[in-house]
Amino acid sequence: MKIAVCVSLVPDSTTKVKIGSSGKSIDENGVTFILNPYDEYAVEEAVQLKEKSGAETYAISFGSDRSKEAIKKAYQMGIEKGILIKANSDDYDSYTVAKNLADALNELKPDLIFFGKQSIDFDGMAIPGMVATLLNLPFVNVVTKLDVNRNEVTAEREIEGGKEIIVSALPAIIGAQKGLNNPRYPNLKSIMASKSKPIEEKNSTYSGNKTEVISMNLPPAKGKGKILENGAESAAELVKLLRDEAKII
Amino acid sequence: MAKILAYIESKENKFKNSAFETISEAKRLSGILGCDFASLVISNQSADELKVLGDYGPEEIFHLNLDEMNSIKGGNIKYSYSAIAKAVSEFAKQNGFTIILFSGTGFGKALSPAVSILTDSALISDITGINVNDGIISATKPVYAGKAFAEIKVNSANVVLSLRPNVFKAEKTDSNNAKVTDITSASLNLSANDFSAVVTEVVLSQGKIDVAEADKIVSGGRGLKGPDNFHLIEELASVIGAATGTSRAVVDAGWRPHSEQVGQTGKTVSPGLYIACGISGAIQHLAGMSSSKCIVAINKDKDAPIFQVADYGIIGDLFEVLPVLKEEFKKVL
Numbered sequence: 273m274k275i276a277v278c279v280s281l282v283p284d285s286t287t288k289v290k291i292g293s294s295g296k297s298i299d300e301n302g303v304t305f306i307l308n309p310y311d312e313y314a315v316e317e318a319v320q321l322k323e324k325s326g327a328e329t330y331a332i333s334f335g336s337d338r339s340k341e342a343i344k345k346a347y348q349m350g351i352e353k354g355i356l357i358k359a360n361s362d363d364y365d366s367y368t369v370a371k372n373l374a375d376a377l378n379e380l381k382p383d384l385i386f387f388g389k390q391s392i393d394f395d396g397m398a399i400p401g402m403v404a405t406l407l408n409l410p411f412v413n414v415v416t417k418l419d420v421n422r423n424e425v426t427a428e429r430e431i432e433g434g435k436e437i438i439v440s441a442l443p444a445i446i447g448a449q450k451g452l453n454n455p456r457y458p459n460l461k462s463i464m465a466s467k468s469k470p471i472e473e474k475n476s477t478y479s480g481n482k483t484e485v486i487s488m489n490l491p492p493a494k495g496k497g498k499i500l501e502n503g504a505e506s507a508a509e510l511v512k513l514l515r516d517e518a519k520i521i
Numbered sequence: 522m523a524k525i526l527a528y529i530e531s532k533e534n535k536f537k538n539s540a541f542e543t544i545s546e547a548k549r550l551s552g553i554l555g556c557d558f559a560s561l562v563i564s565n566q567s568a569d570e571l572k573v574l575g576d577y578g579p580e581e582i583f584h585l586n587l588d589e590m591n592s593i594k595g596g597n598i599k600y601s602y603s604a605i606a607k608a609v610s611e612f613a614k615q616n617g618f619t620i621i622l623f624s625g626t627g628f629g630k631a632l633s634p635a636v637s638i639l640t641d642s643a644l645i646s647d648i649t650g651i652n653v654n655d656g657i658i659s660a661t662k663p664v665y666a667g668k669a670f671a672e673i674k675v676n677s678a679n680v681v682l683s684l685r686p687n688v689f690k691a692e693k694t695d696s697n698n699a700k701v702t703d704i705t706s707a708s709l710n711l712s713a714n715d716f717s718a719v720v721t722e723v724v725l726s727q728g729k730i731d732v733a734e735a736d737k738i739v740s741g742g743r744g745l746k747g748p749d750n751f752h753l754i755e756e757l758a759s760v761i762g763a764a765t766g767t768s769r770a771v772v773d774a775g776w777r778p779h780s781e782q783v784g785q786t787g788k789t790v791s792p793g794l795y796i797a798c799g800i801s802g803a804i805q806h807l808a809g810m811s812s813s814k815c816i817v818a819i820n821k822d823k824d825a826p827i828f829q830v831a832d833y834g835i836i837g838d839l840f841e842v843l844p845v846l847k848e849e850f851k852k853v854l
């Protein structure tokens with residue numbers, strides 16, 4: 273069995289966003305980049321499958337040299353091989369990422385491909401479904417439980433107010449949601465070992481964005497709220513404000 | 522010439538409010554672009570049940586019967602995302618639709634990436650606004666979990682957009698002139714191959730409103746001290762008709778299910794009213810709820826960051842405040 277995990281590098285979730293000088297992206301000064309939190313569930317699931325029944329495992333990332341960090345984190349968690357697809361420029365949209373990943377995956381031909389359910393930068397929730405459709409493969413995103421059999425998988429997908437049980441043929445694309453597993457913390461030994469592990473580099477095969485960011489702005493600042501200070505005695509006043517001023521109830 | 526298709530989600534043969542929001546936005550956009558728009562529904566509903574959509578303005582409602590579509594595959598299936606994506610895409614291509622709108626629900630977000638590829642369209646997901654400049658479409662999209670907003674321009678003849686629920690206005694029109702037109706799966710070139718993944722079962726937690734869809738949310742954080750105290754949150758929620766939400770700290774402690782988690786790695790919500798009780802307001806929590814229209818915070822720490830985004834708040838012990846607040850709400854509701 274061959275398993276691939278697509279991993280992306282994103283700003284840490286504690287990042288205080290500032291807009292950069294171009295007015296079209298964030299100021300990356302002082303920003304720490306991490307493996308996308310949902311991709312950790314994807315990596316963990318791949319590694320657990322490898323440990324259980326043996327598999328060749330790959331981590332693939334599209335981006336600049338910096339994206340090697342995402343692959344290294346995947347190595348630390350137990351992925352064996354890594355491929356970086358080098359982007360031609362810093363401006364790429366989901367379609368370009370999906371095209372490049374699909375081309376690389378088409379060459380690799382894995383039996384199972386994991387993604388995070390969404391990346392926490394542009395929150396697209398787009399790439400797993402796009403790649404699957406480009407490769408004409410079935411896909412299930414937002415997966416919280418997975419059973420892999422010889423030629424079929426059964427997945428639980430989280431939906432509003434419940435879940436769906438989905439049966440899919442293999443090869444398939446799975447988008448991981450929190451709850452799928454508990455991602456491991458890499459130990460010192462695996463962190464050291466990952467440092468010298470090579471990463472295969474490939475050139476980008478496509479660069480023709482279908483969308484373009486024309487500006488980026490911070491949300492409008494909020495006025496000071498009305499904060500009441502008398503504990504339970506303020507409850508009646510709060511209800512009055514919500515009713516008469518905010519007109520929300 | 523542009524032409525707009527609103528894909529209308531019908532879950533268990535019922536329409537959610539987000540469906541009406543999507544039609545209303547399609548109508549508004551068609552007015553600006555001076556083009557036609559129509560709705561497409563895949564469900565087991567009758568023409569009469571479908572006609573309520575006409576209250577929001579579409580003149581043509583296209584309907585594909587879900588059971589008929591599923592019979593191509595046979596067996597005991599509910600639906601297949603890949604087959605629905607194929608059906609929507611074929612229909613759009615055959616009838617010259619260039620702009621396809623989805624509600625940004627779980628369903629819409631699963632379909633829209635696939636449809637964007639099958640129709641060779643640009644995709645902008647989870648948007649909060651659509652703008653037209655010189656005939657060119659751009660969309661406003663929250664990025665970095667709402668810590669910023671990107672204006673994204675479409676550089677392609679076709680576009681697929683998914684609309685964040687609870688943001689766009691659902692507006693009824695004066696008259697309902699809707700005509701329902703049935704279409705068949707045969708005309709859409711569907712075959713058993715399009716059903717490579719199928720939903721065999723849908724399990725819904727009974728009677729609960731999901732945070733992602735709720736117009737009012739009462740959330741409890743670590744300040745609740747333990748799972749046994751969440752009845753305080755549930756009781757207040759039930760009095761005002763709200764869903765219950767929570768923070769990641771609470772989910773990680775195993776007090777509440779992950780499905781209730783609000784935040785950057787939980788659900789992004791934008792209800793009319795969000796009441797945060799015993800939640801400090803960590804940046805990852807704020808990321809998921811700061812676009813709520815009215816935020817109320819109850820916290821005993823006056824310096825808790827949640828007060829910086831709150832429209833209203835009470836500084837105090839939630840164990841004392843919540844029971845009184847519940848009674849005060851009861852008096853006026």
Ligand SMILES: Cc1cc2nc3c(=O)[nH]c(=O)nc-3n(C[C@H](O)[C@H](O)[C@H](O)COP(=O)(O)OP(=O)(O)OC[C@H]3O[C@@H](n4cnc5c(N)ncnc54)[C@H](O)[C@@H]3O)c2cc1C
Pocket residue numbers: 285309741742743744745767768769770771782783784785786787788798799800801802803804805806809819820821822825837838839840
């Ligand atoms: C990668 C990553 C992703 C994350 N994603 C999320 C996410 O999606 N959602 C999320 O919520 N968090 C997320 N977090 C966690 C986040 O950083 C915080 O740890 C979490 O939100 C804190 O939860 P809390 O406010 O319930 O608890 P605390 O921070 O412990 O706050 C408890 C609050 O309760 C108040 N309090 C205590 N007792 C009382 C009382 N009797 N009456 C009134 N008030 C009281 C305290 O003053 C305090 O403000 C994430 C963290 C990381 C690293």
Ligand SMILES: Nc1ncnc2c1ncn2[C@@H]1O[C@H](COP(=O)(O)O)[C@@H](O)[C@H]1O
Pocket residue numbers: 278279280281308310311314332333334335366369373386387388389390391392394395396397398399400
């Ligand atoms: N540049 C990238 N390289 C590799 N995988 C990516 C990249 N961007 C996104 N992904 C994968 O696609 C998932 C969903 O991303 P998105 O559609 O951007 O929200 C992520 O969790 C990753 O698994």
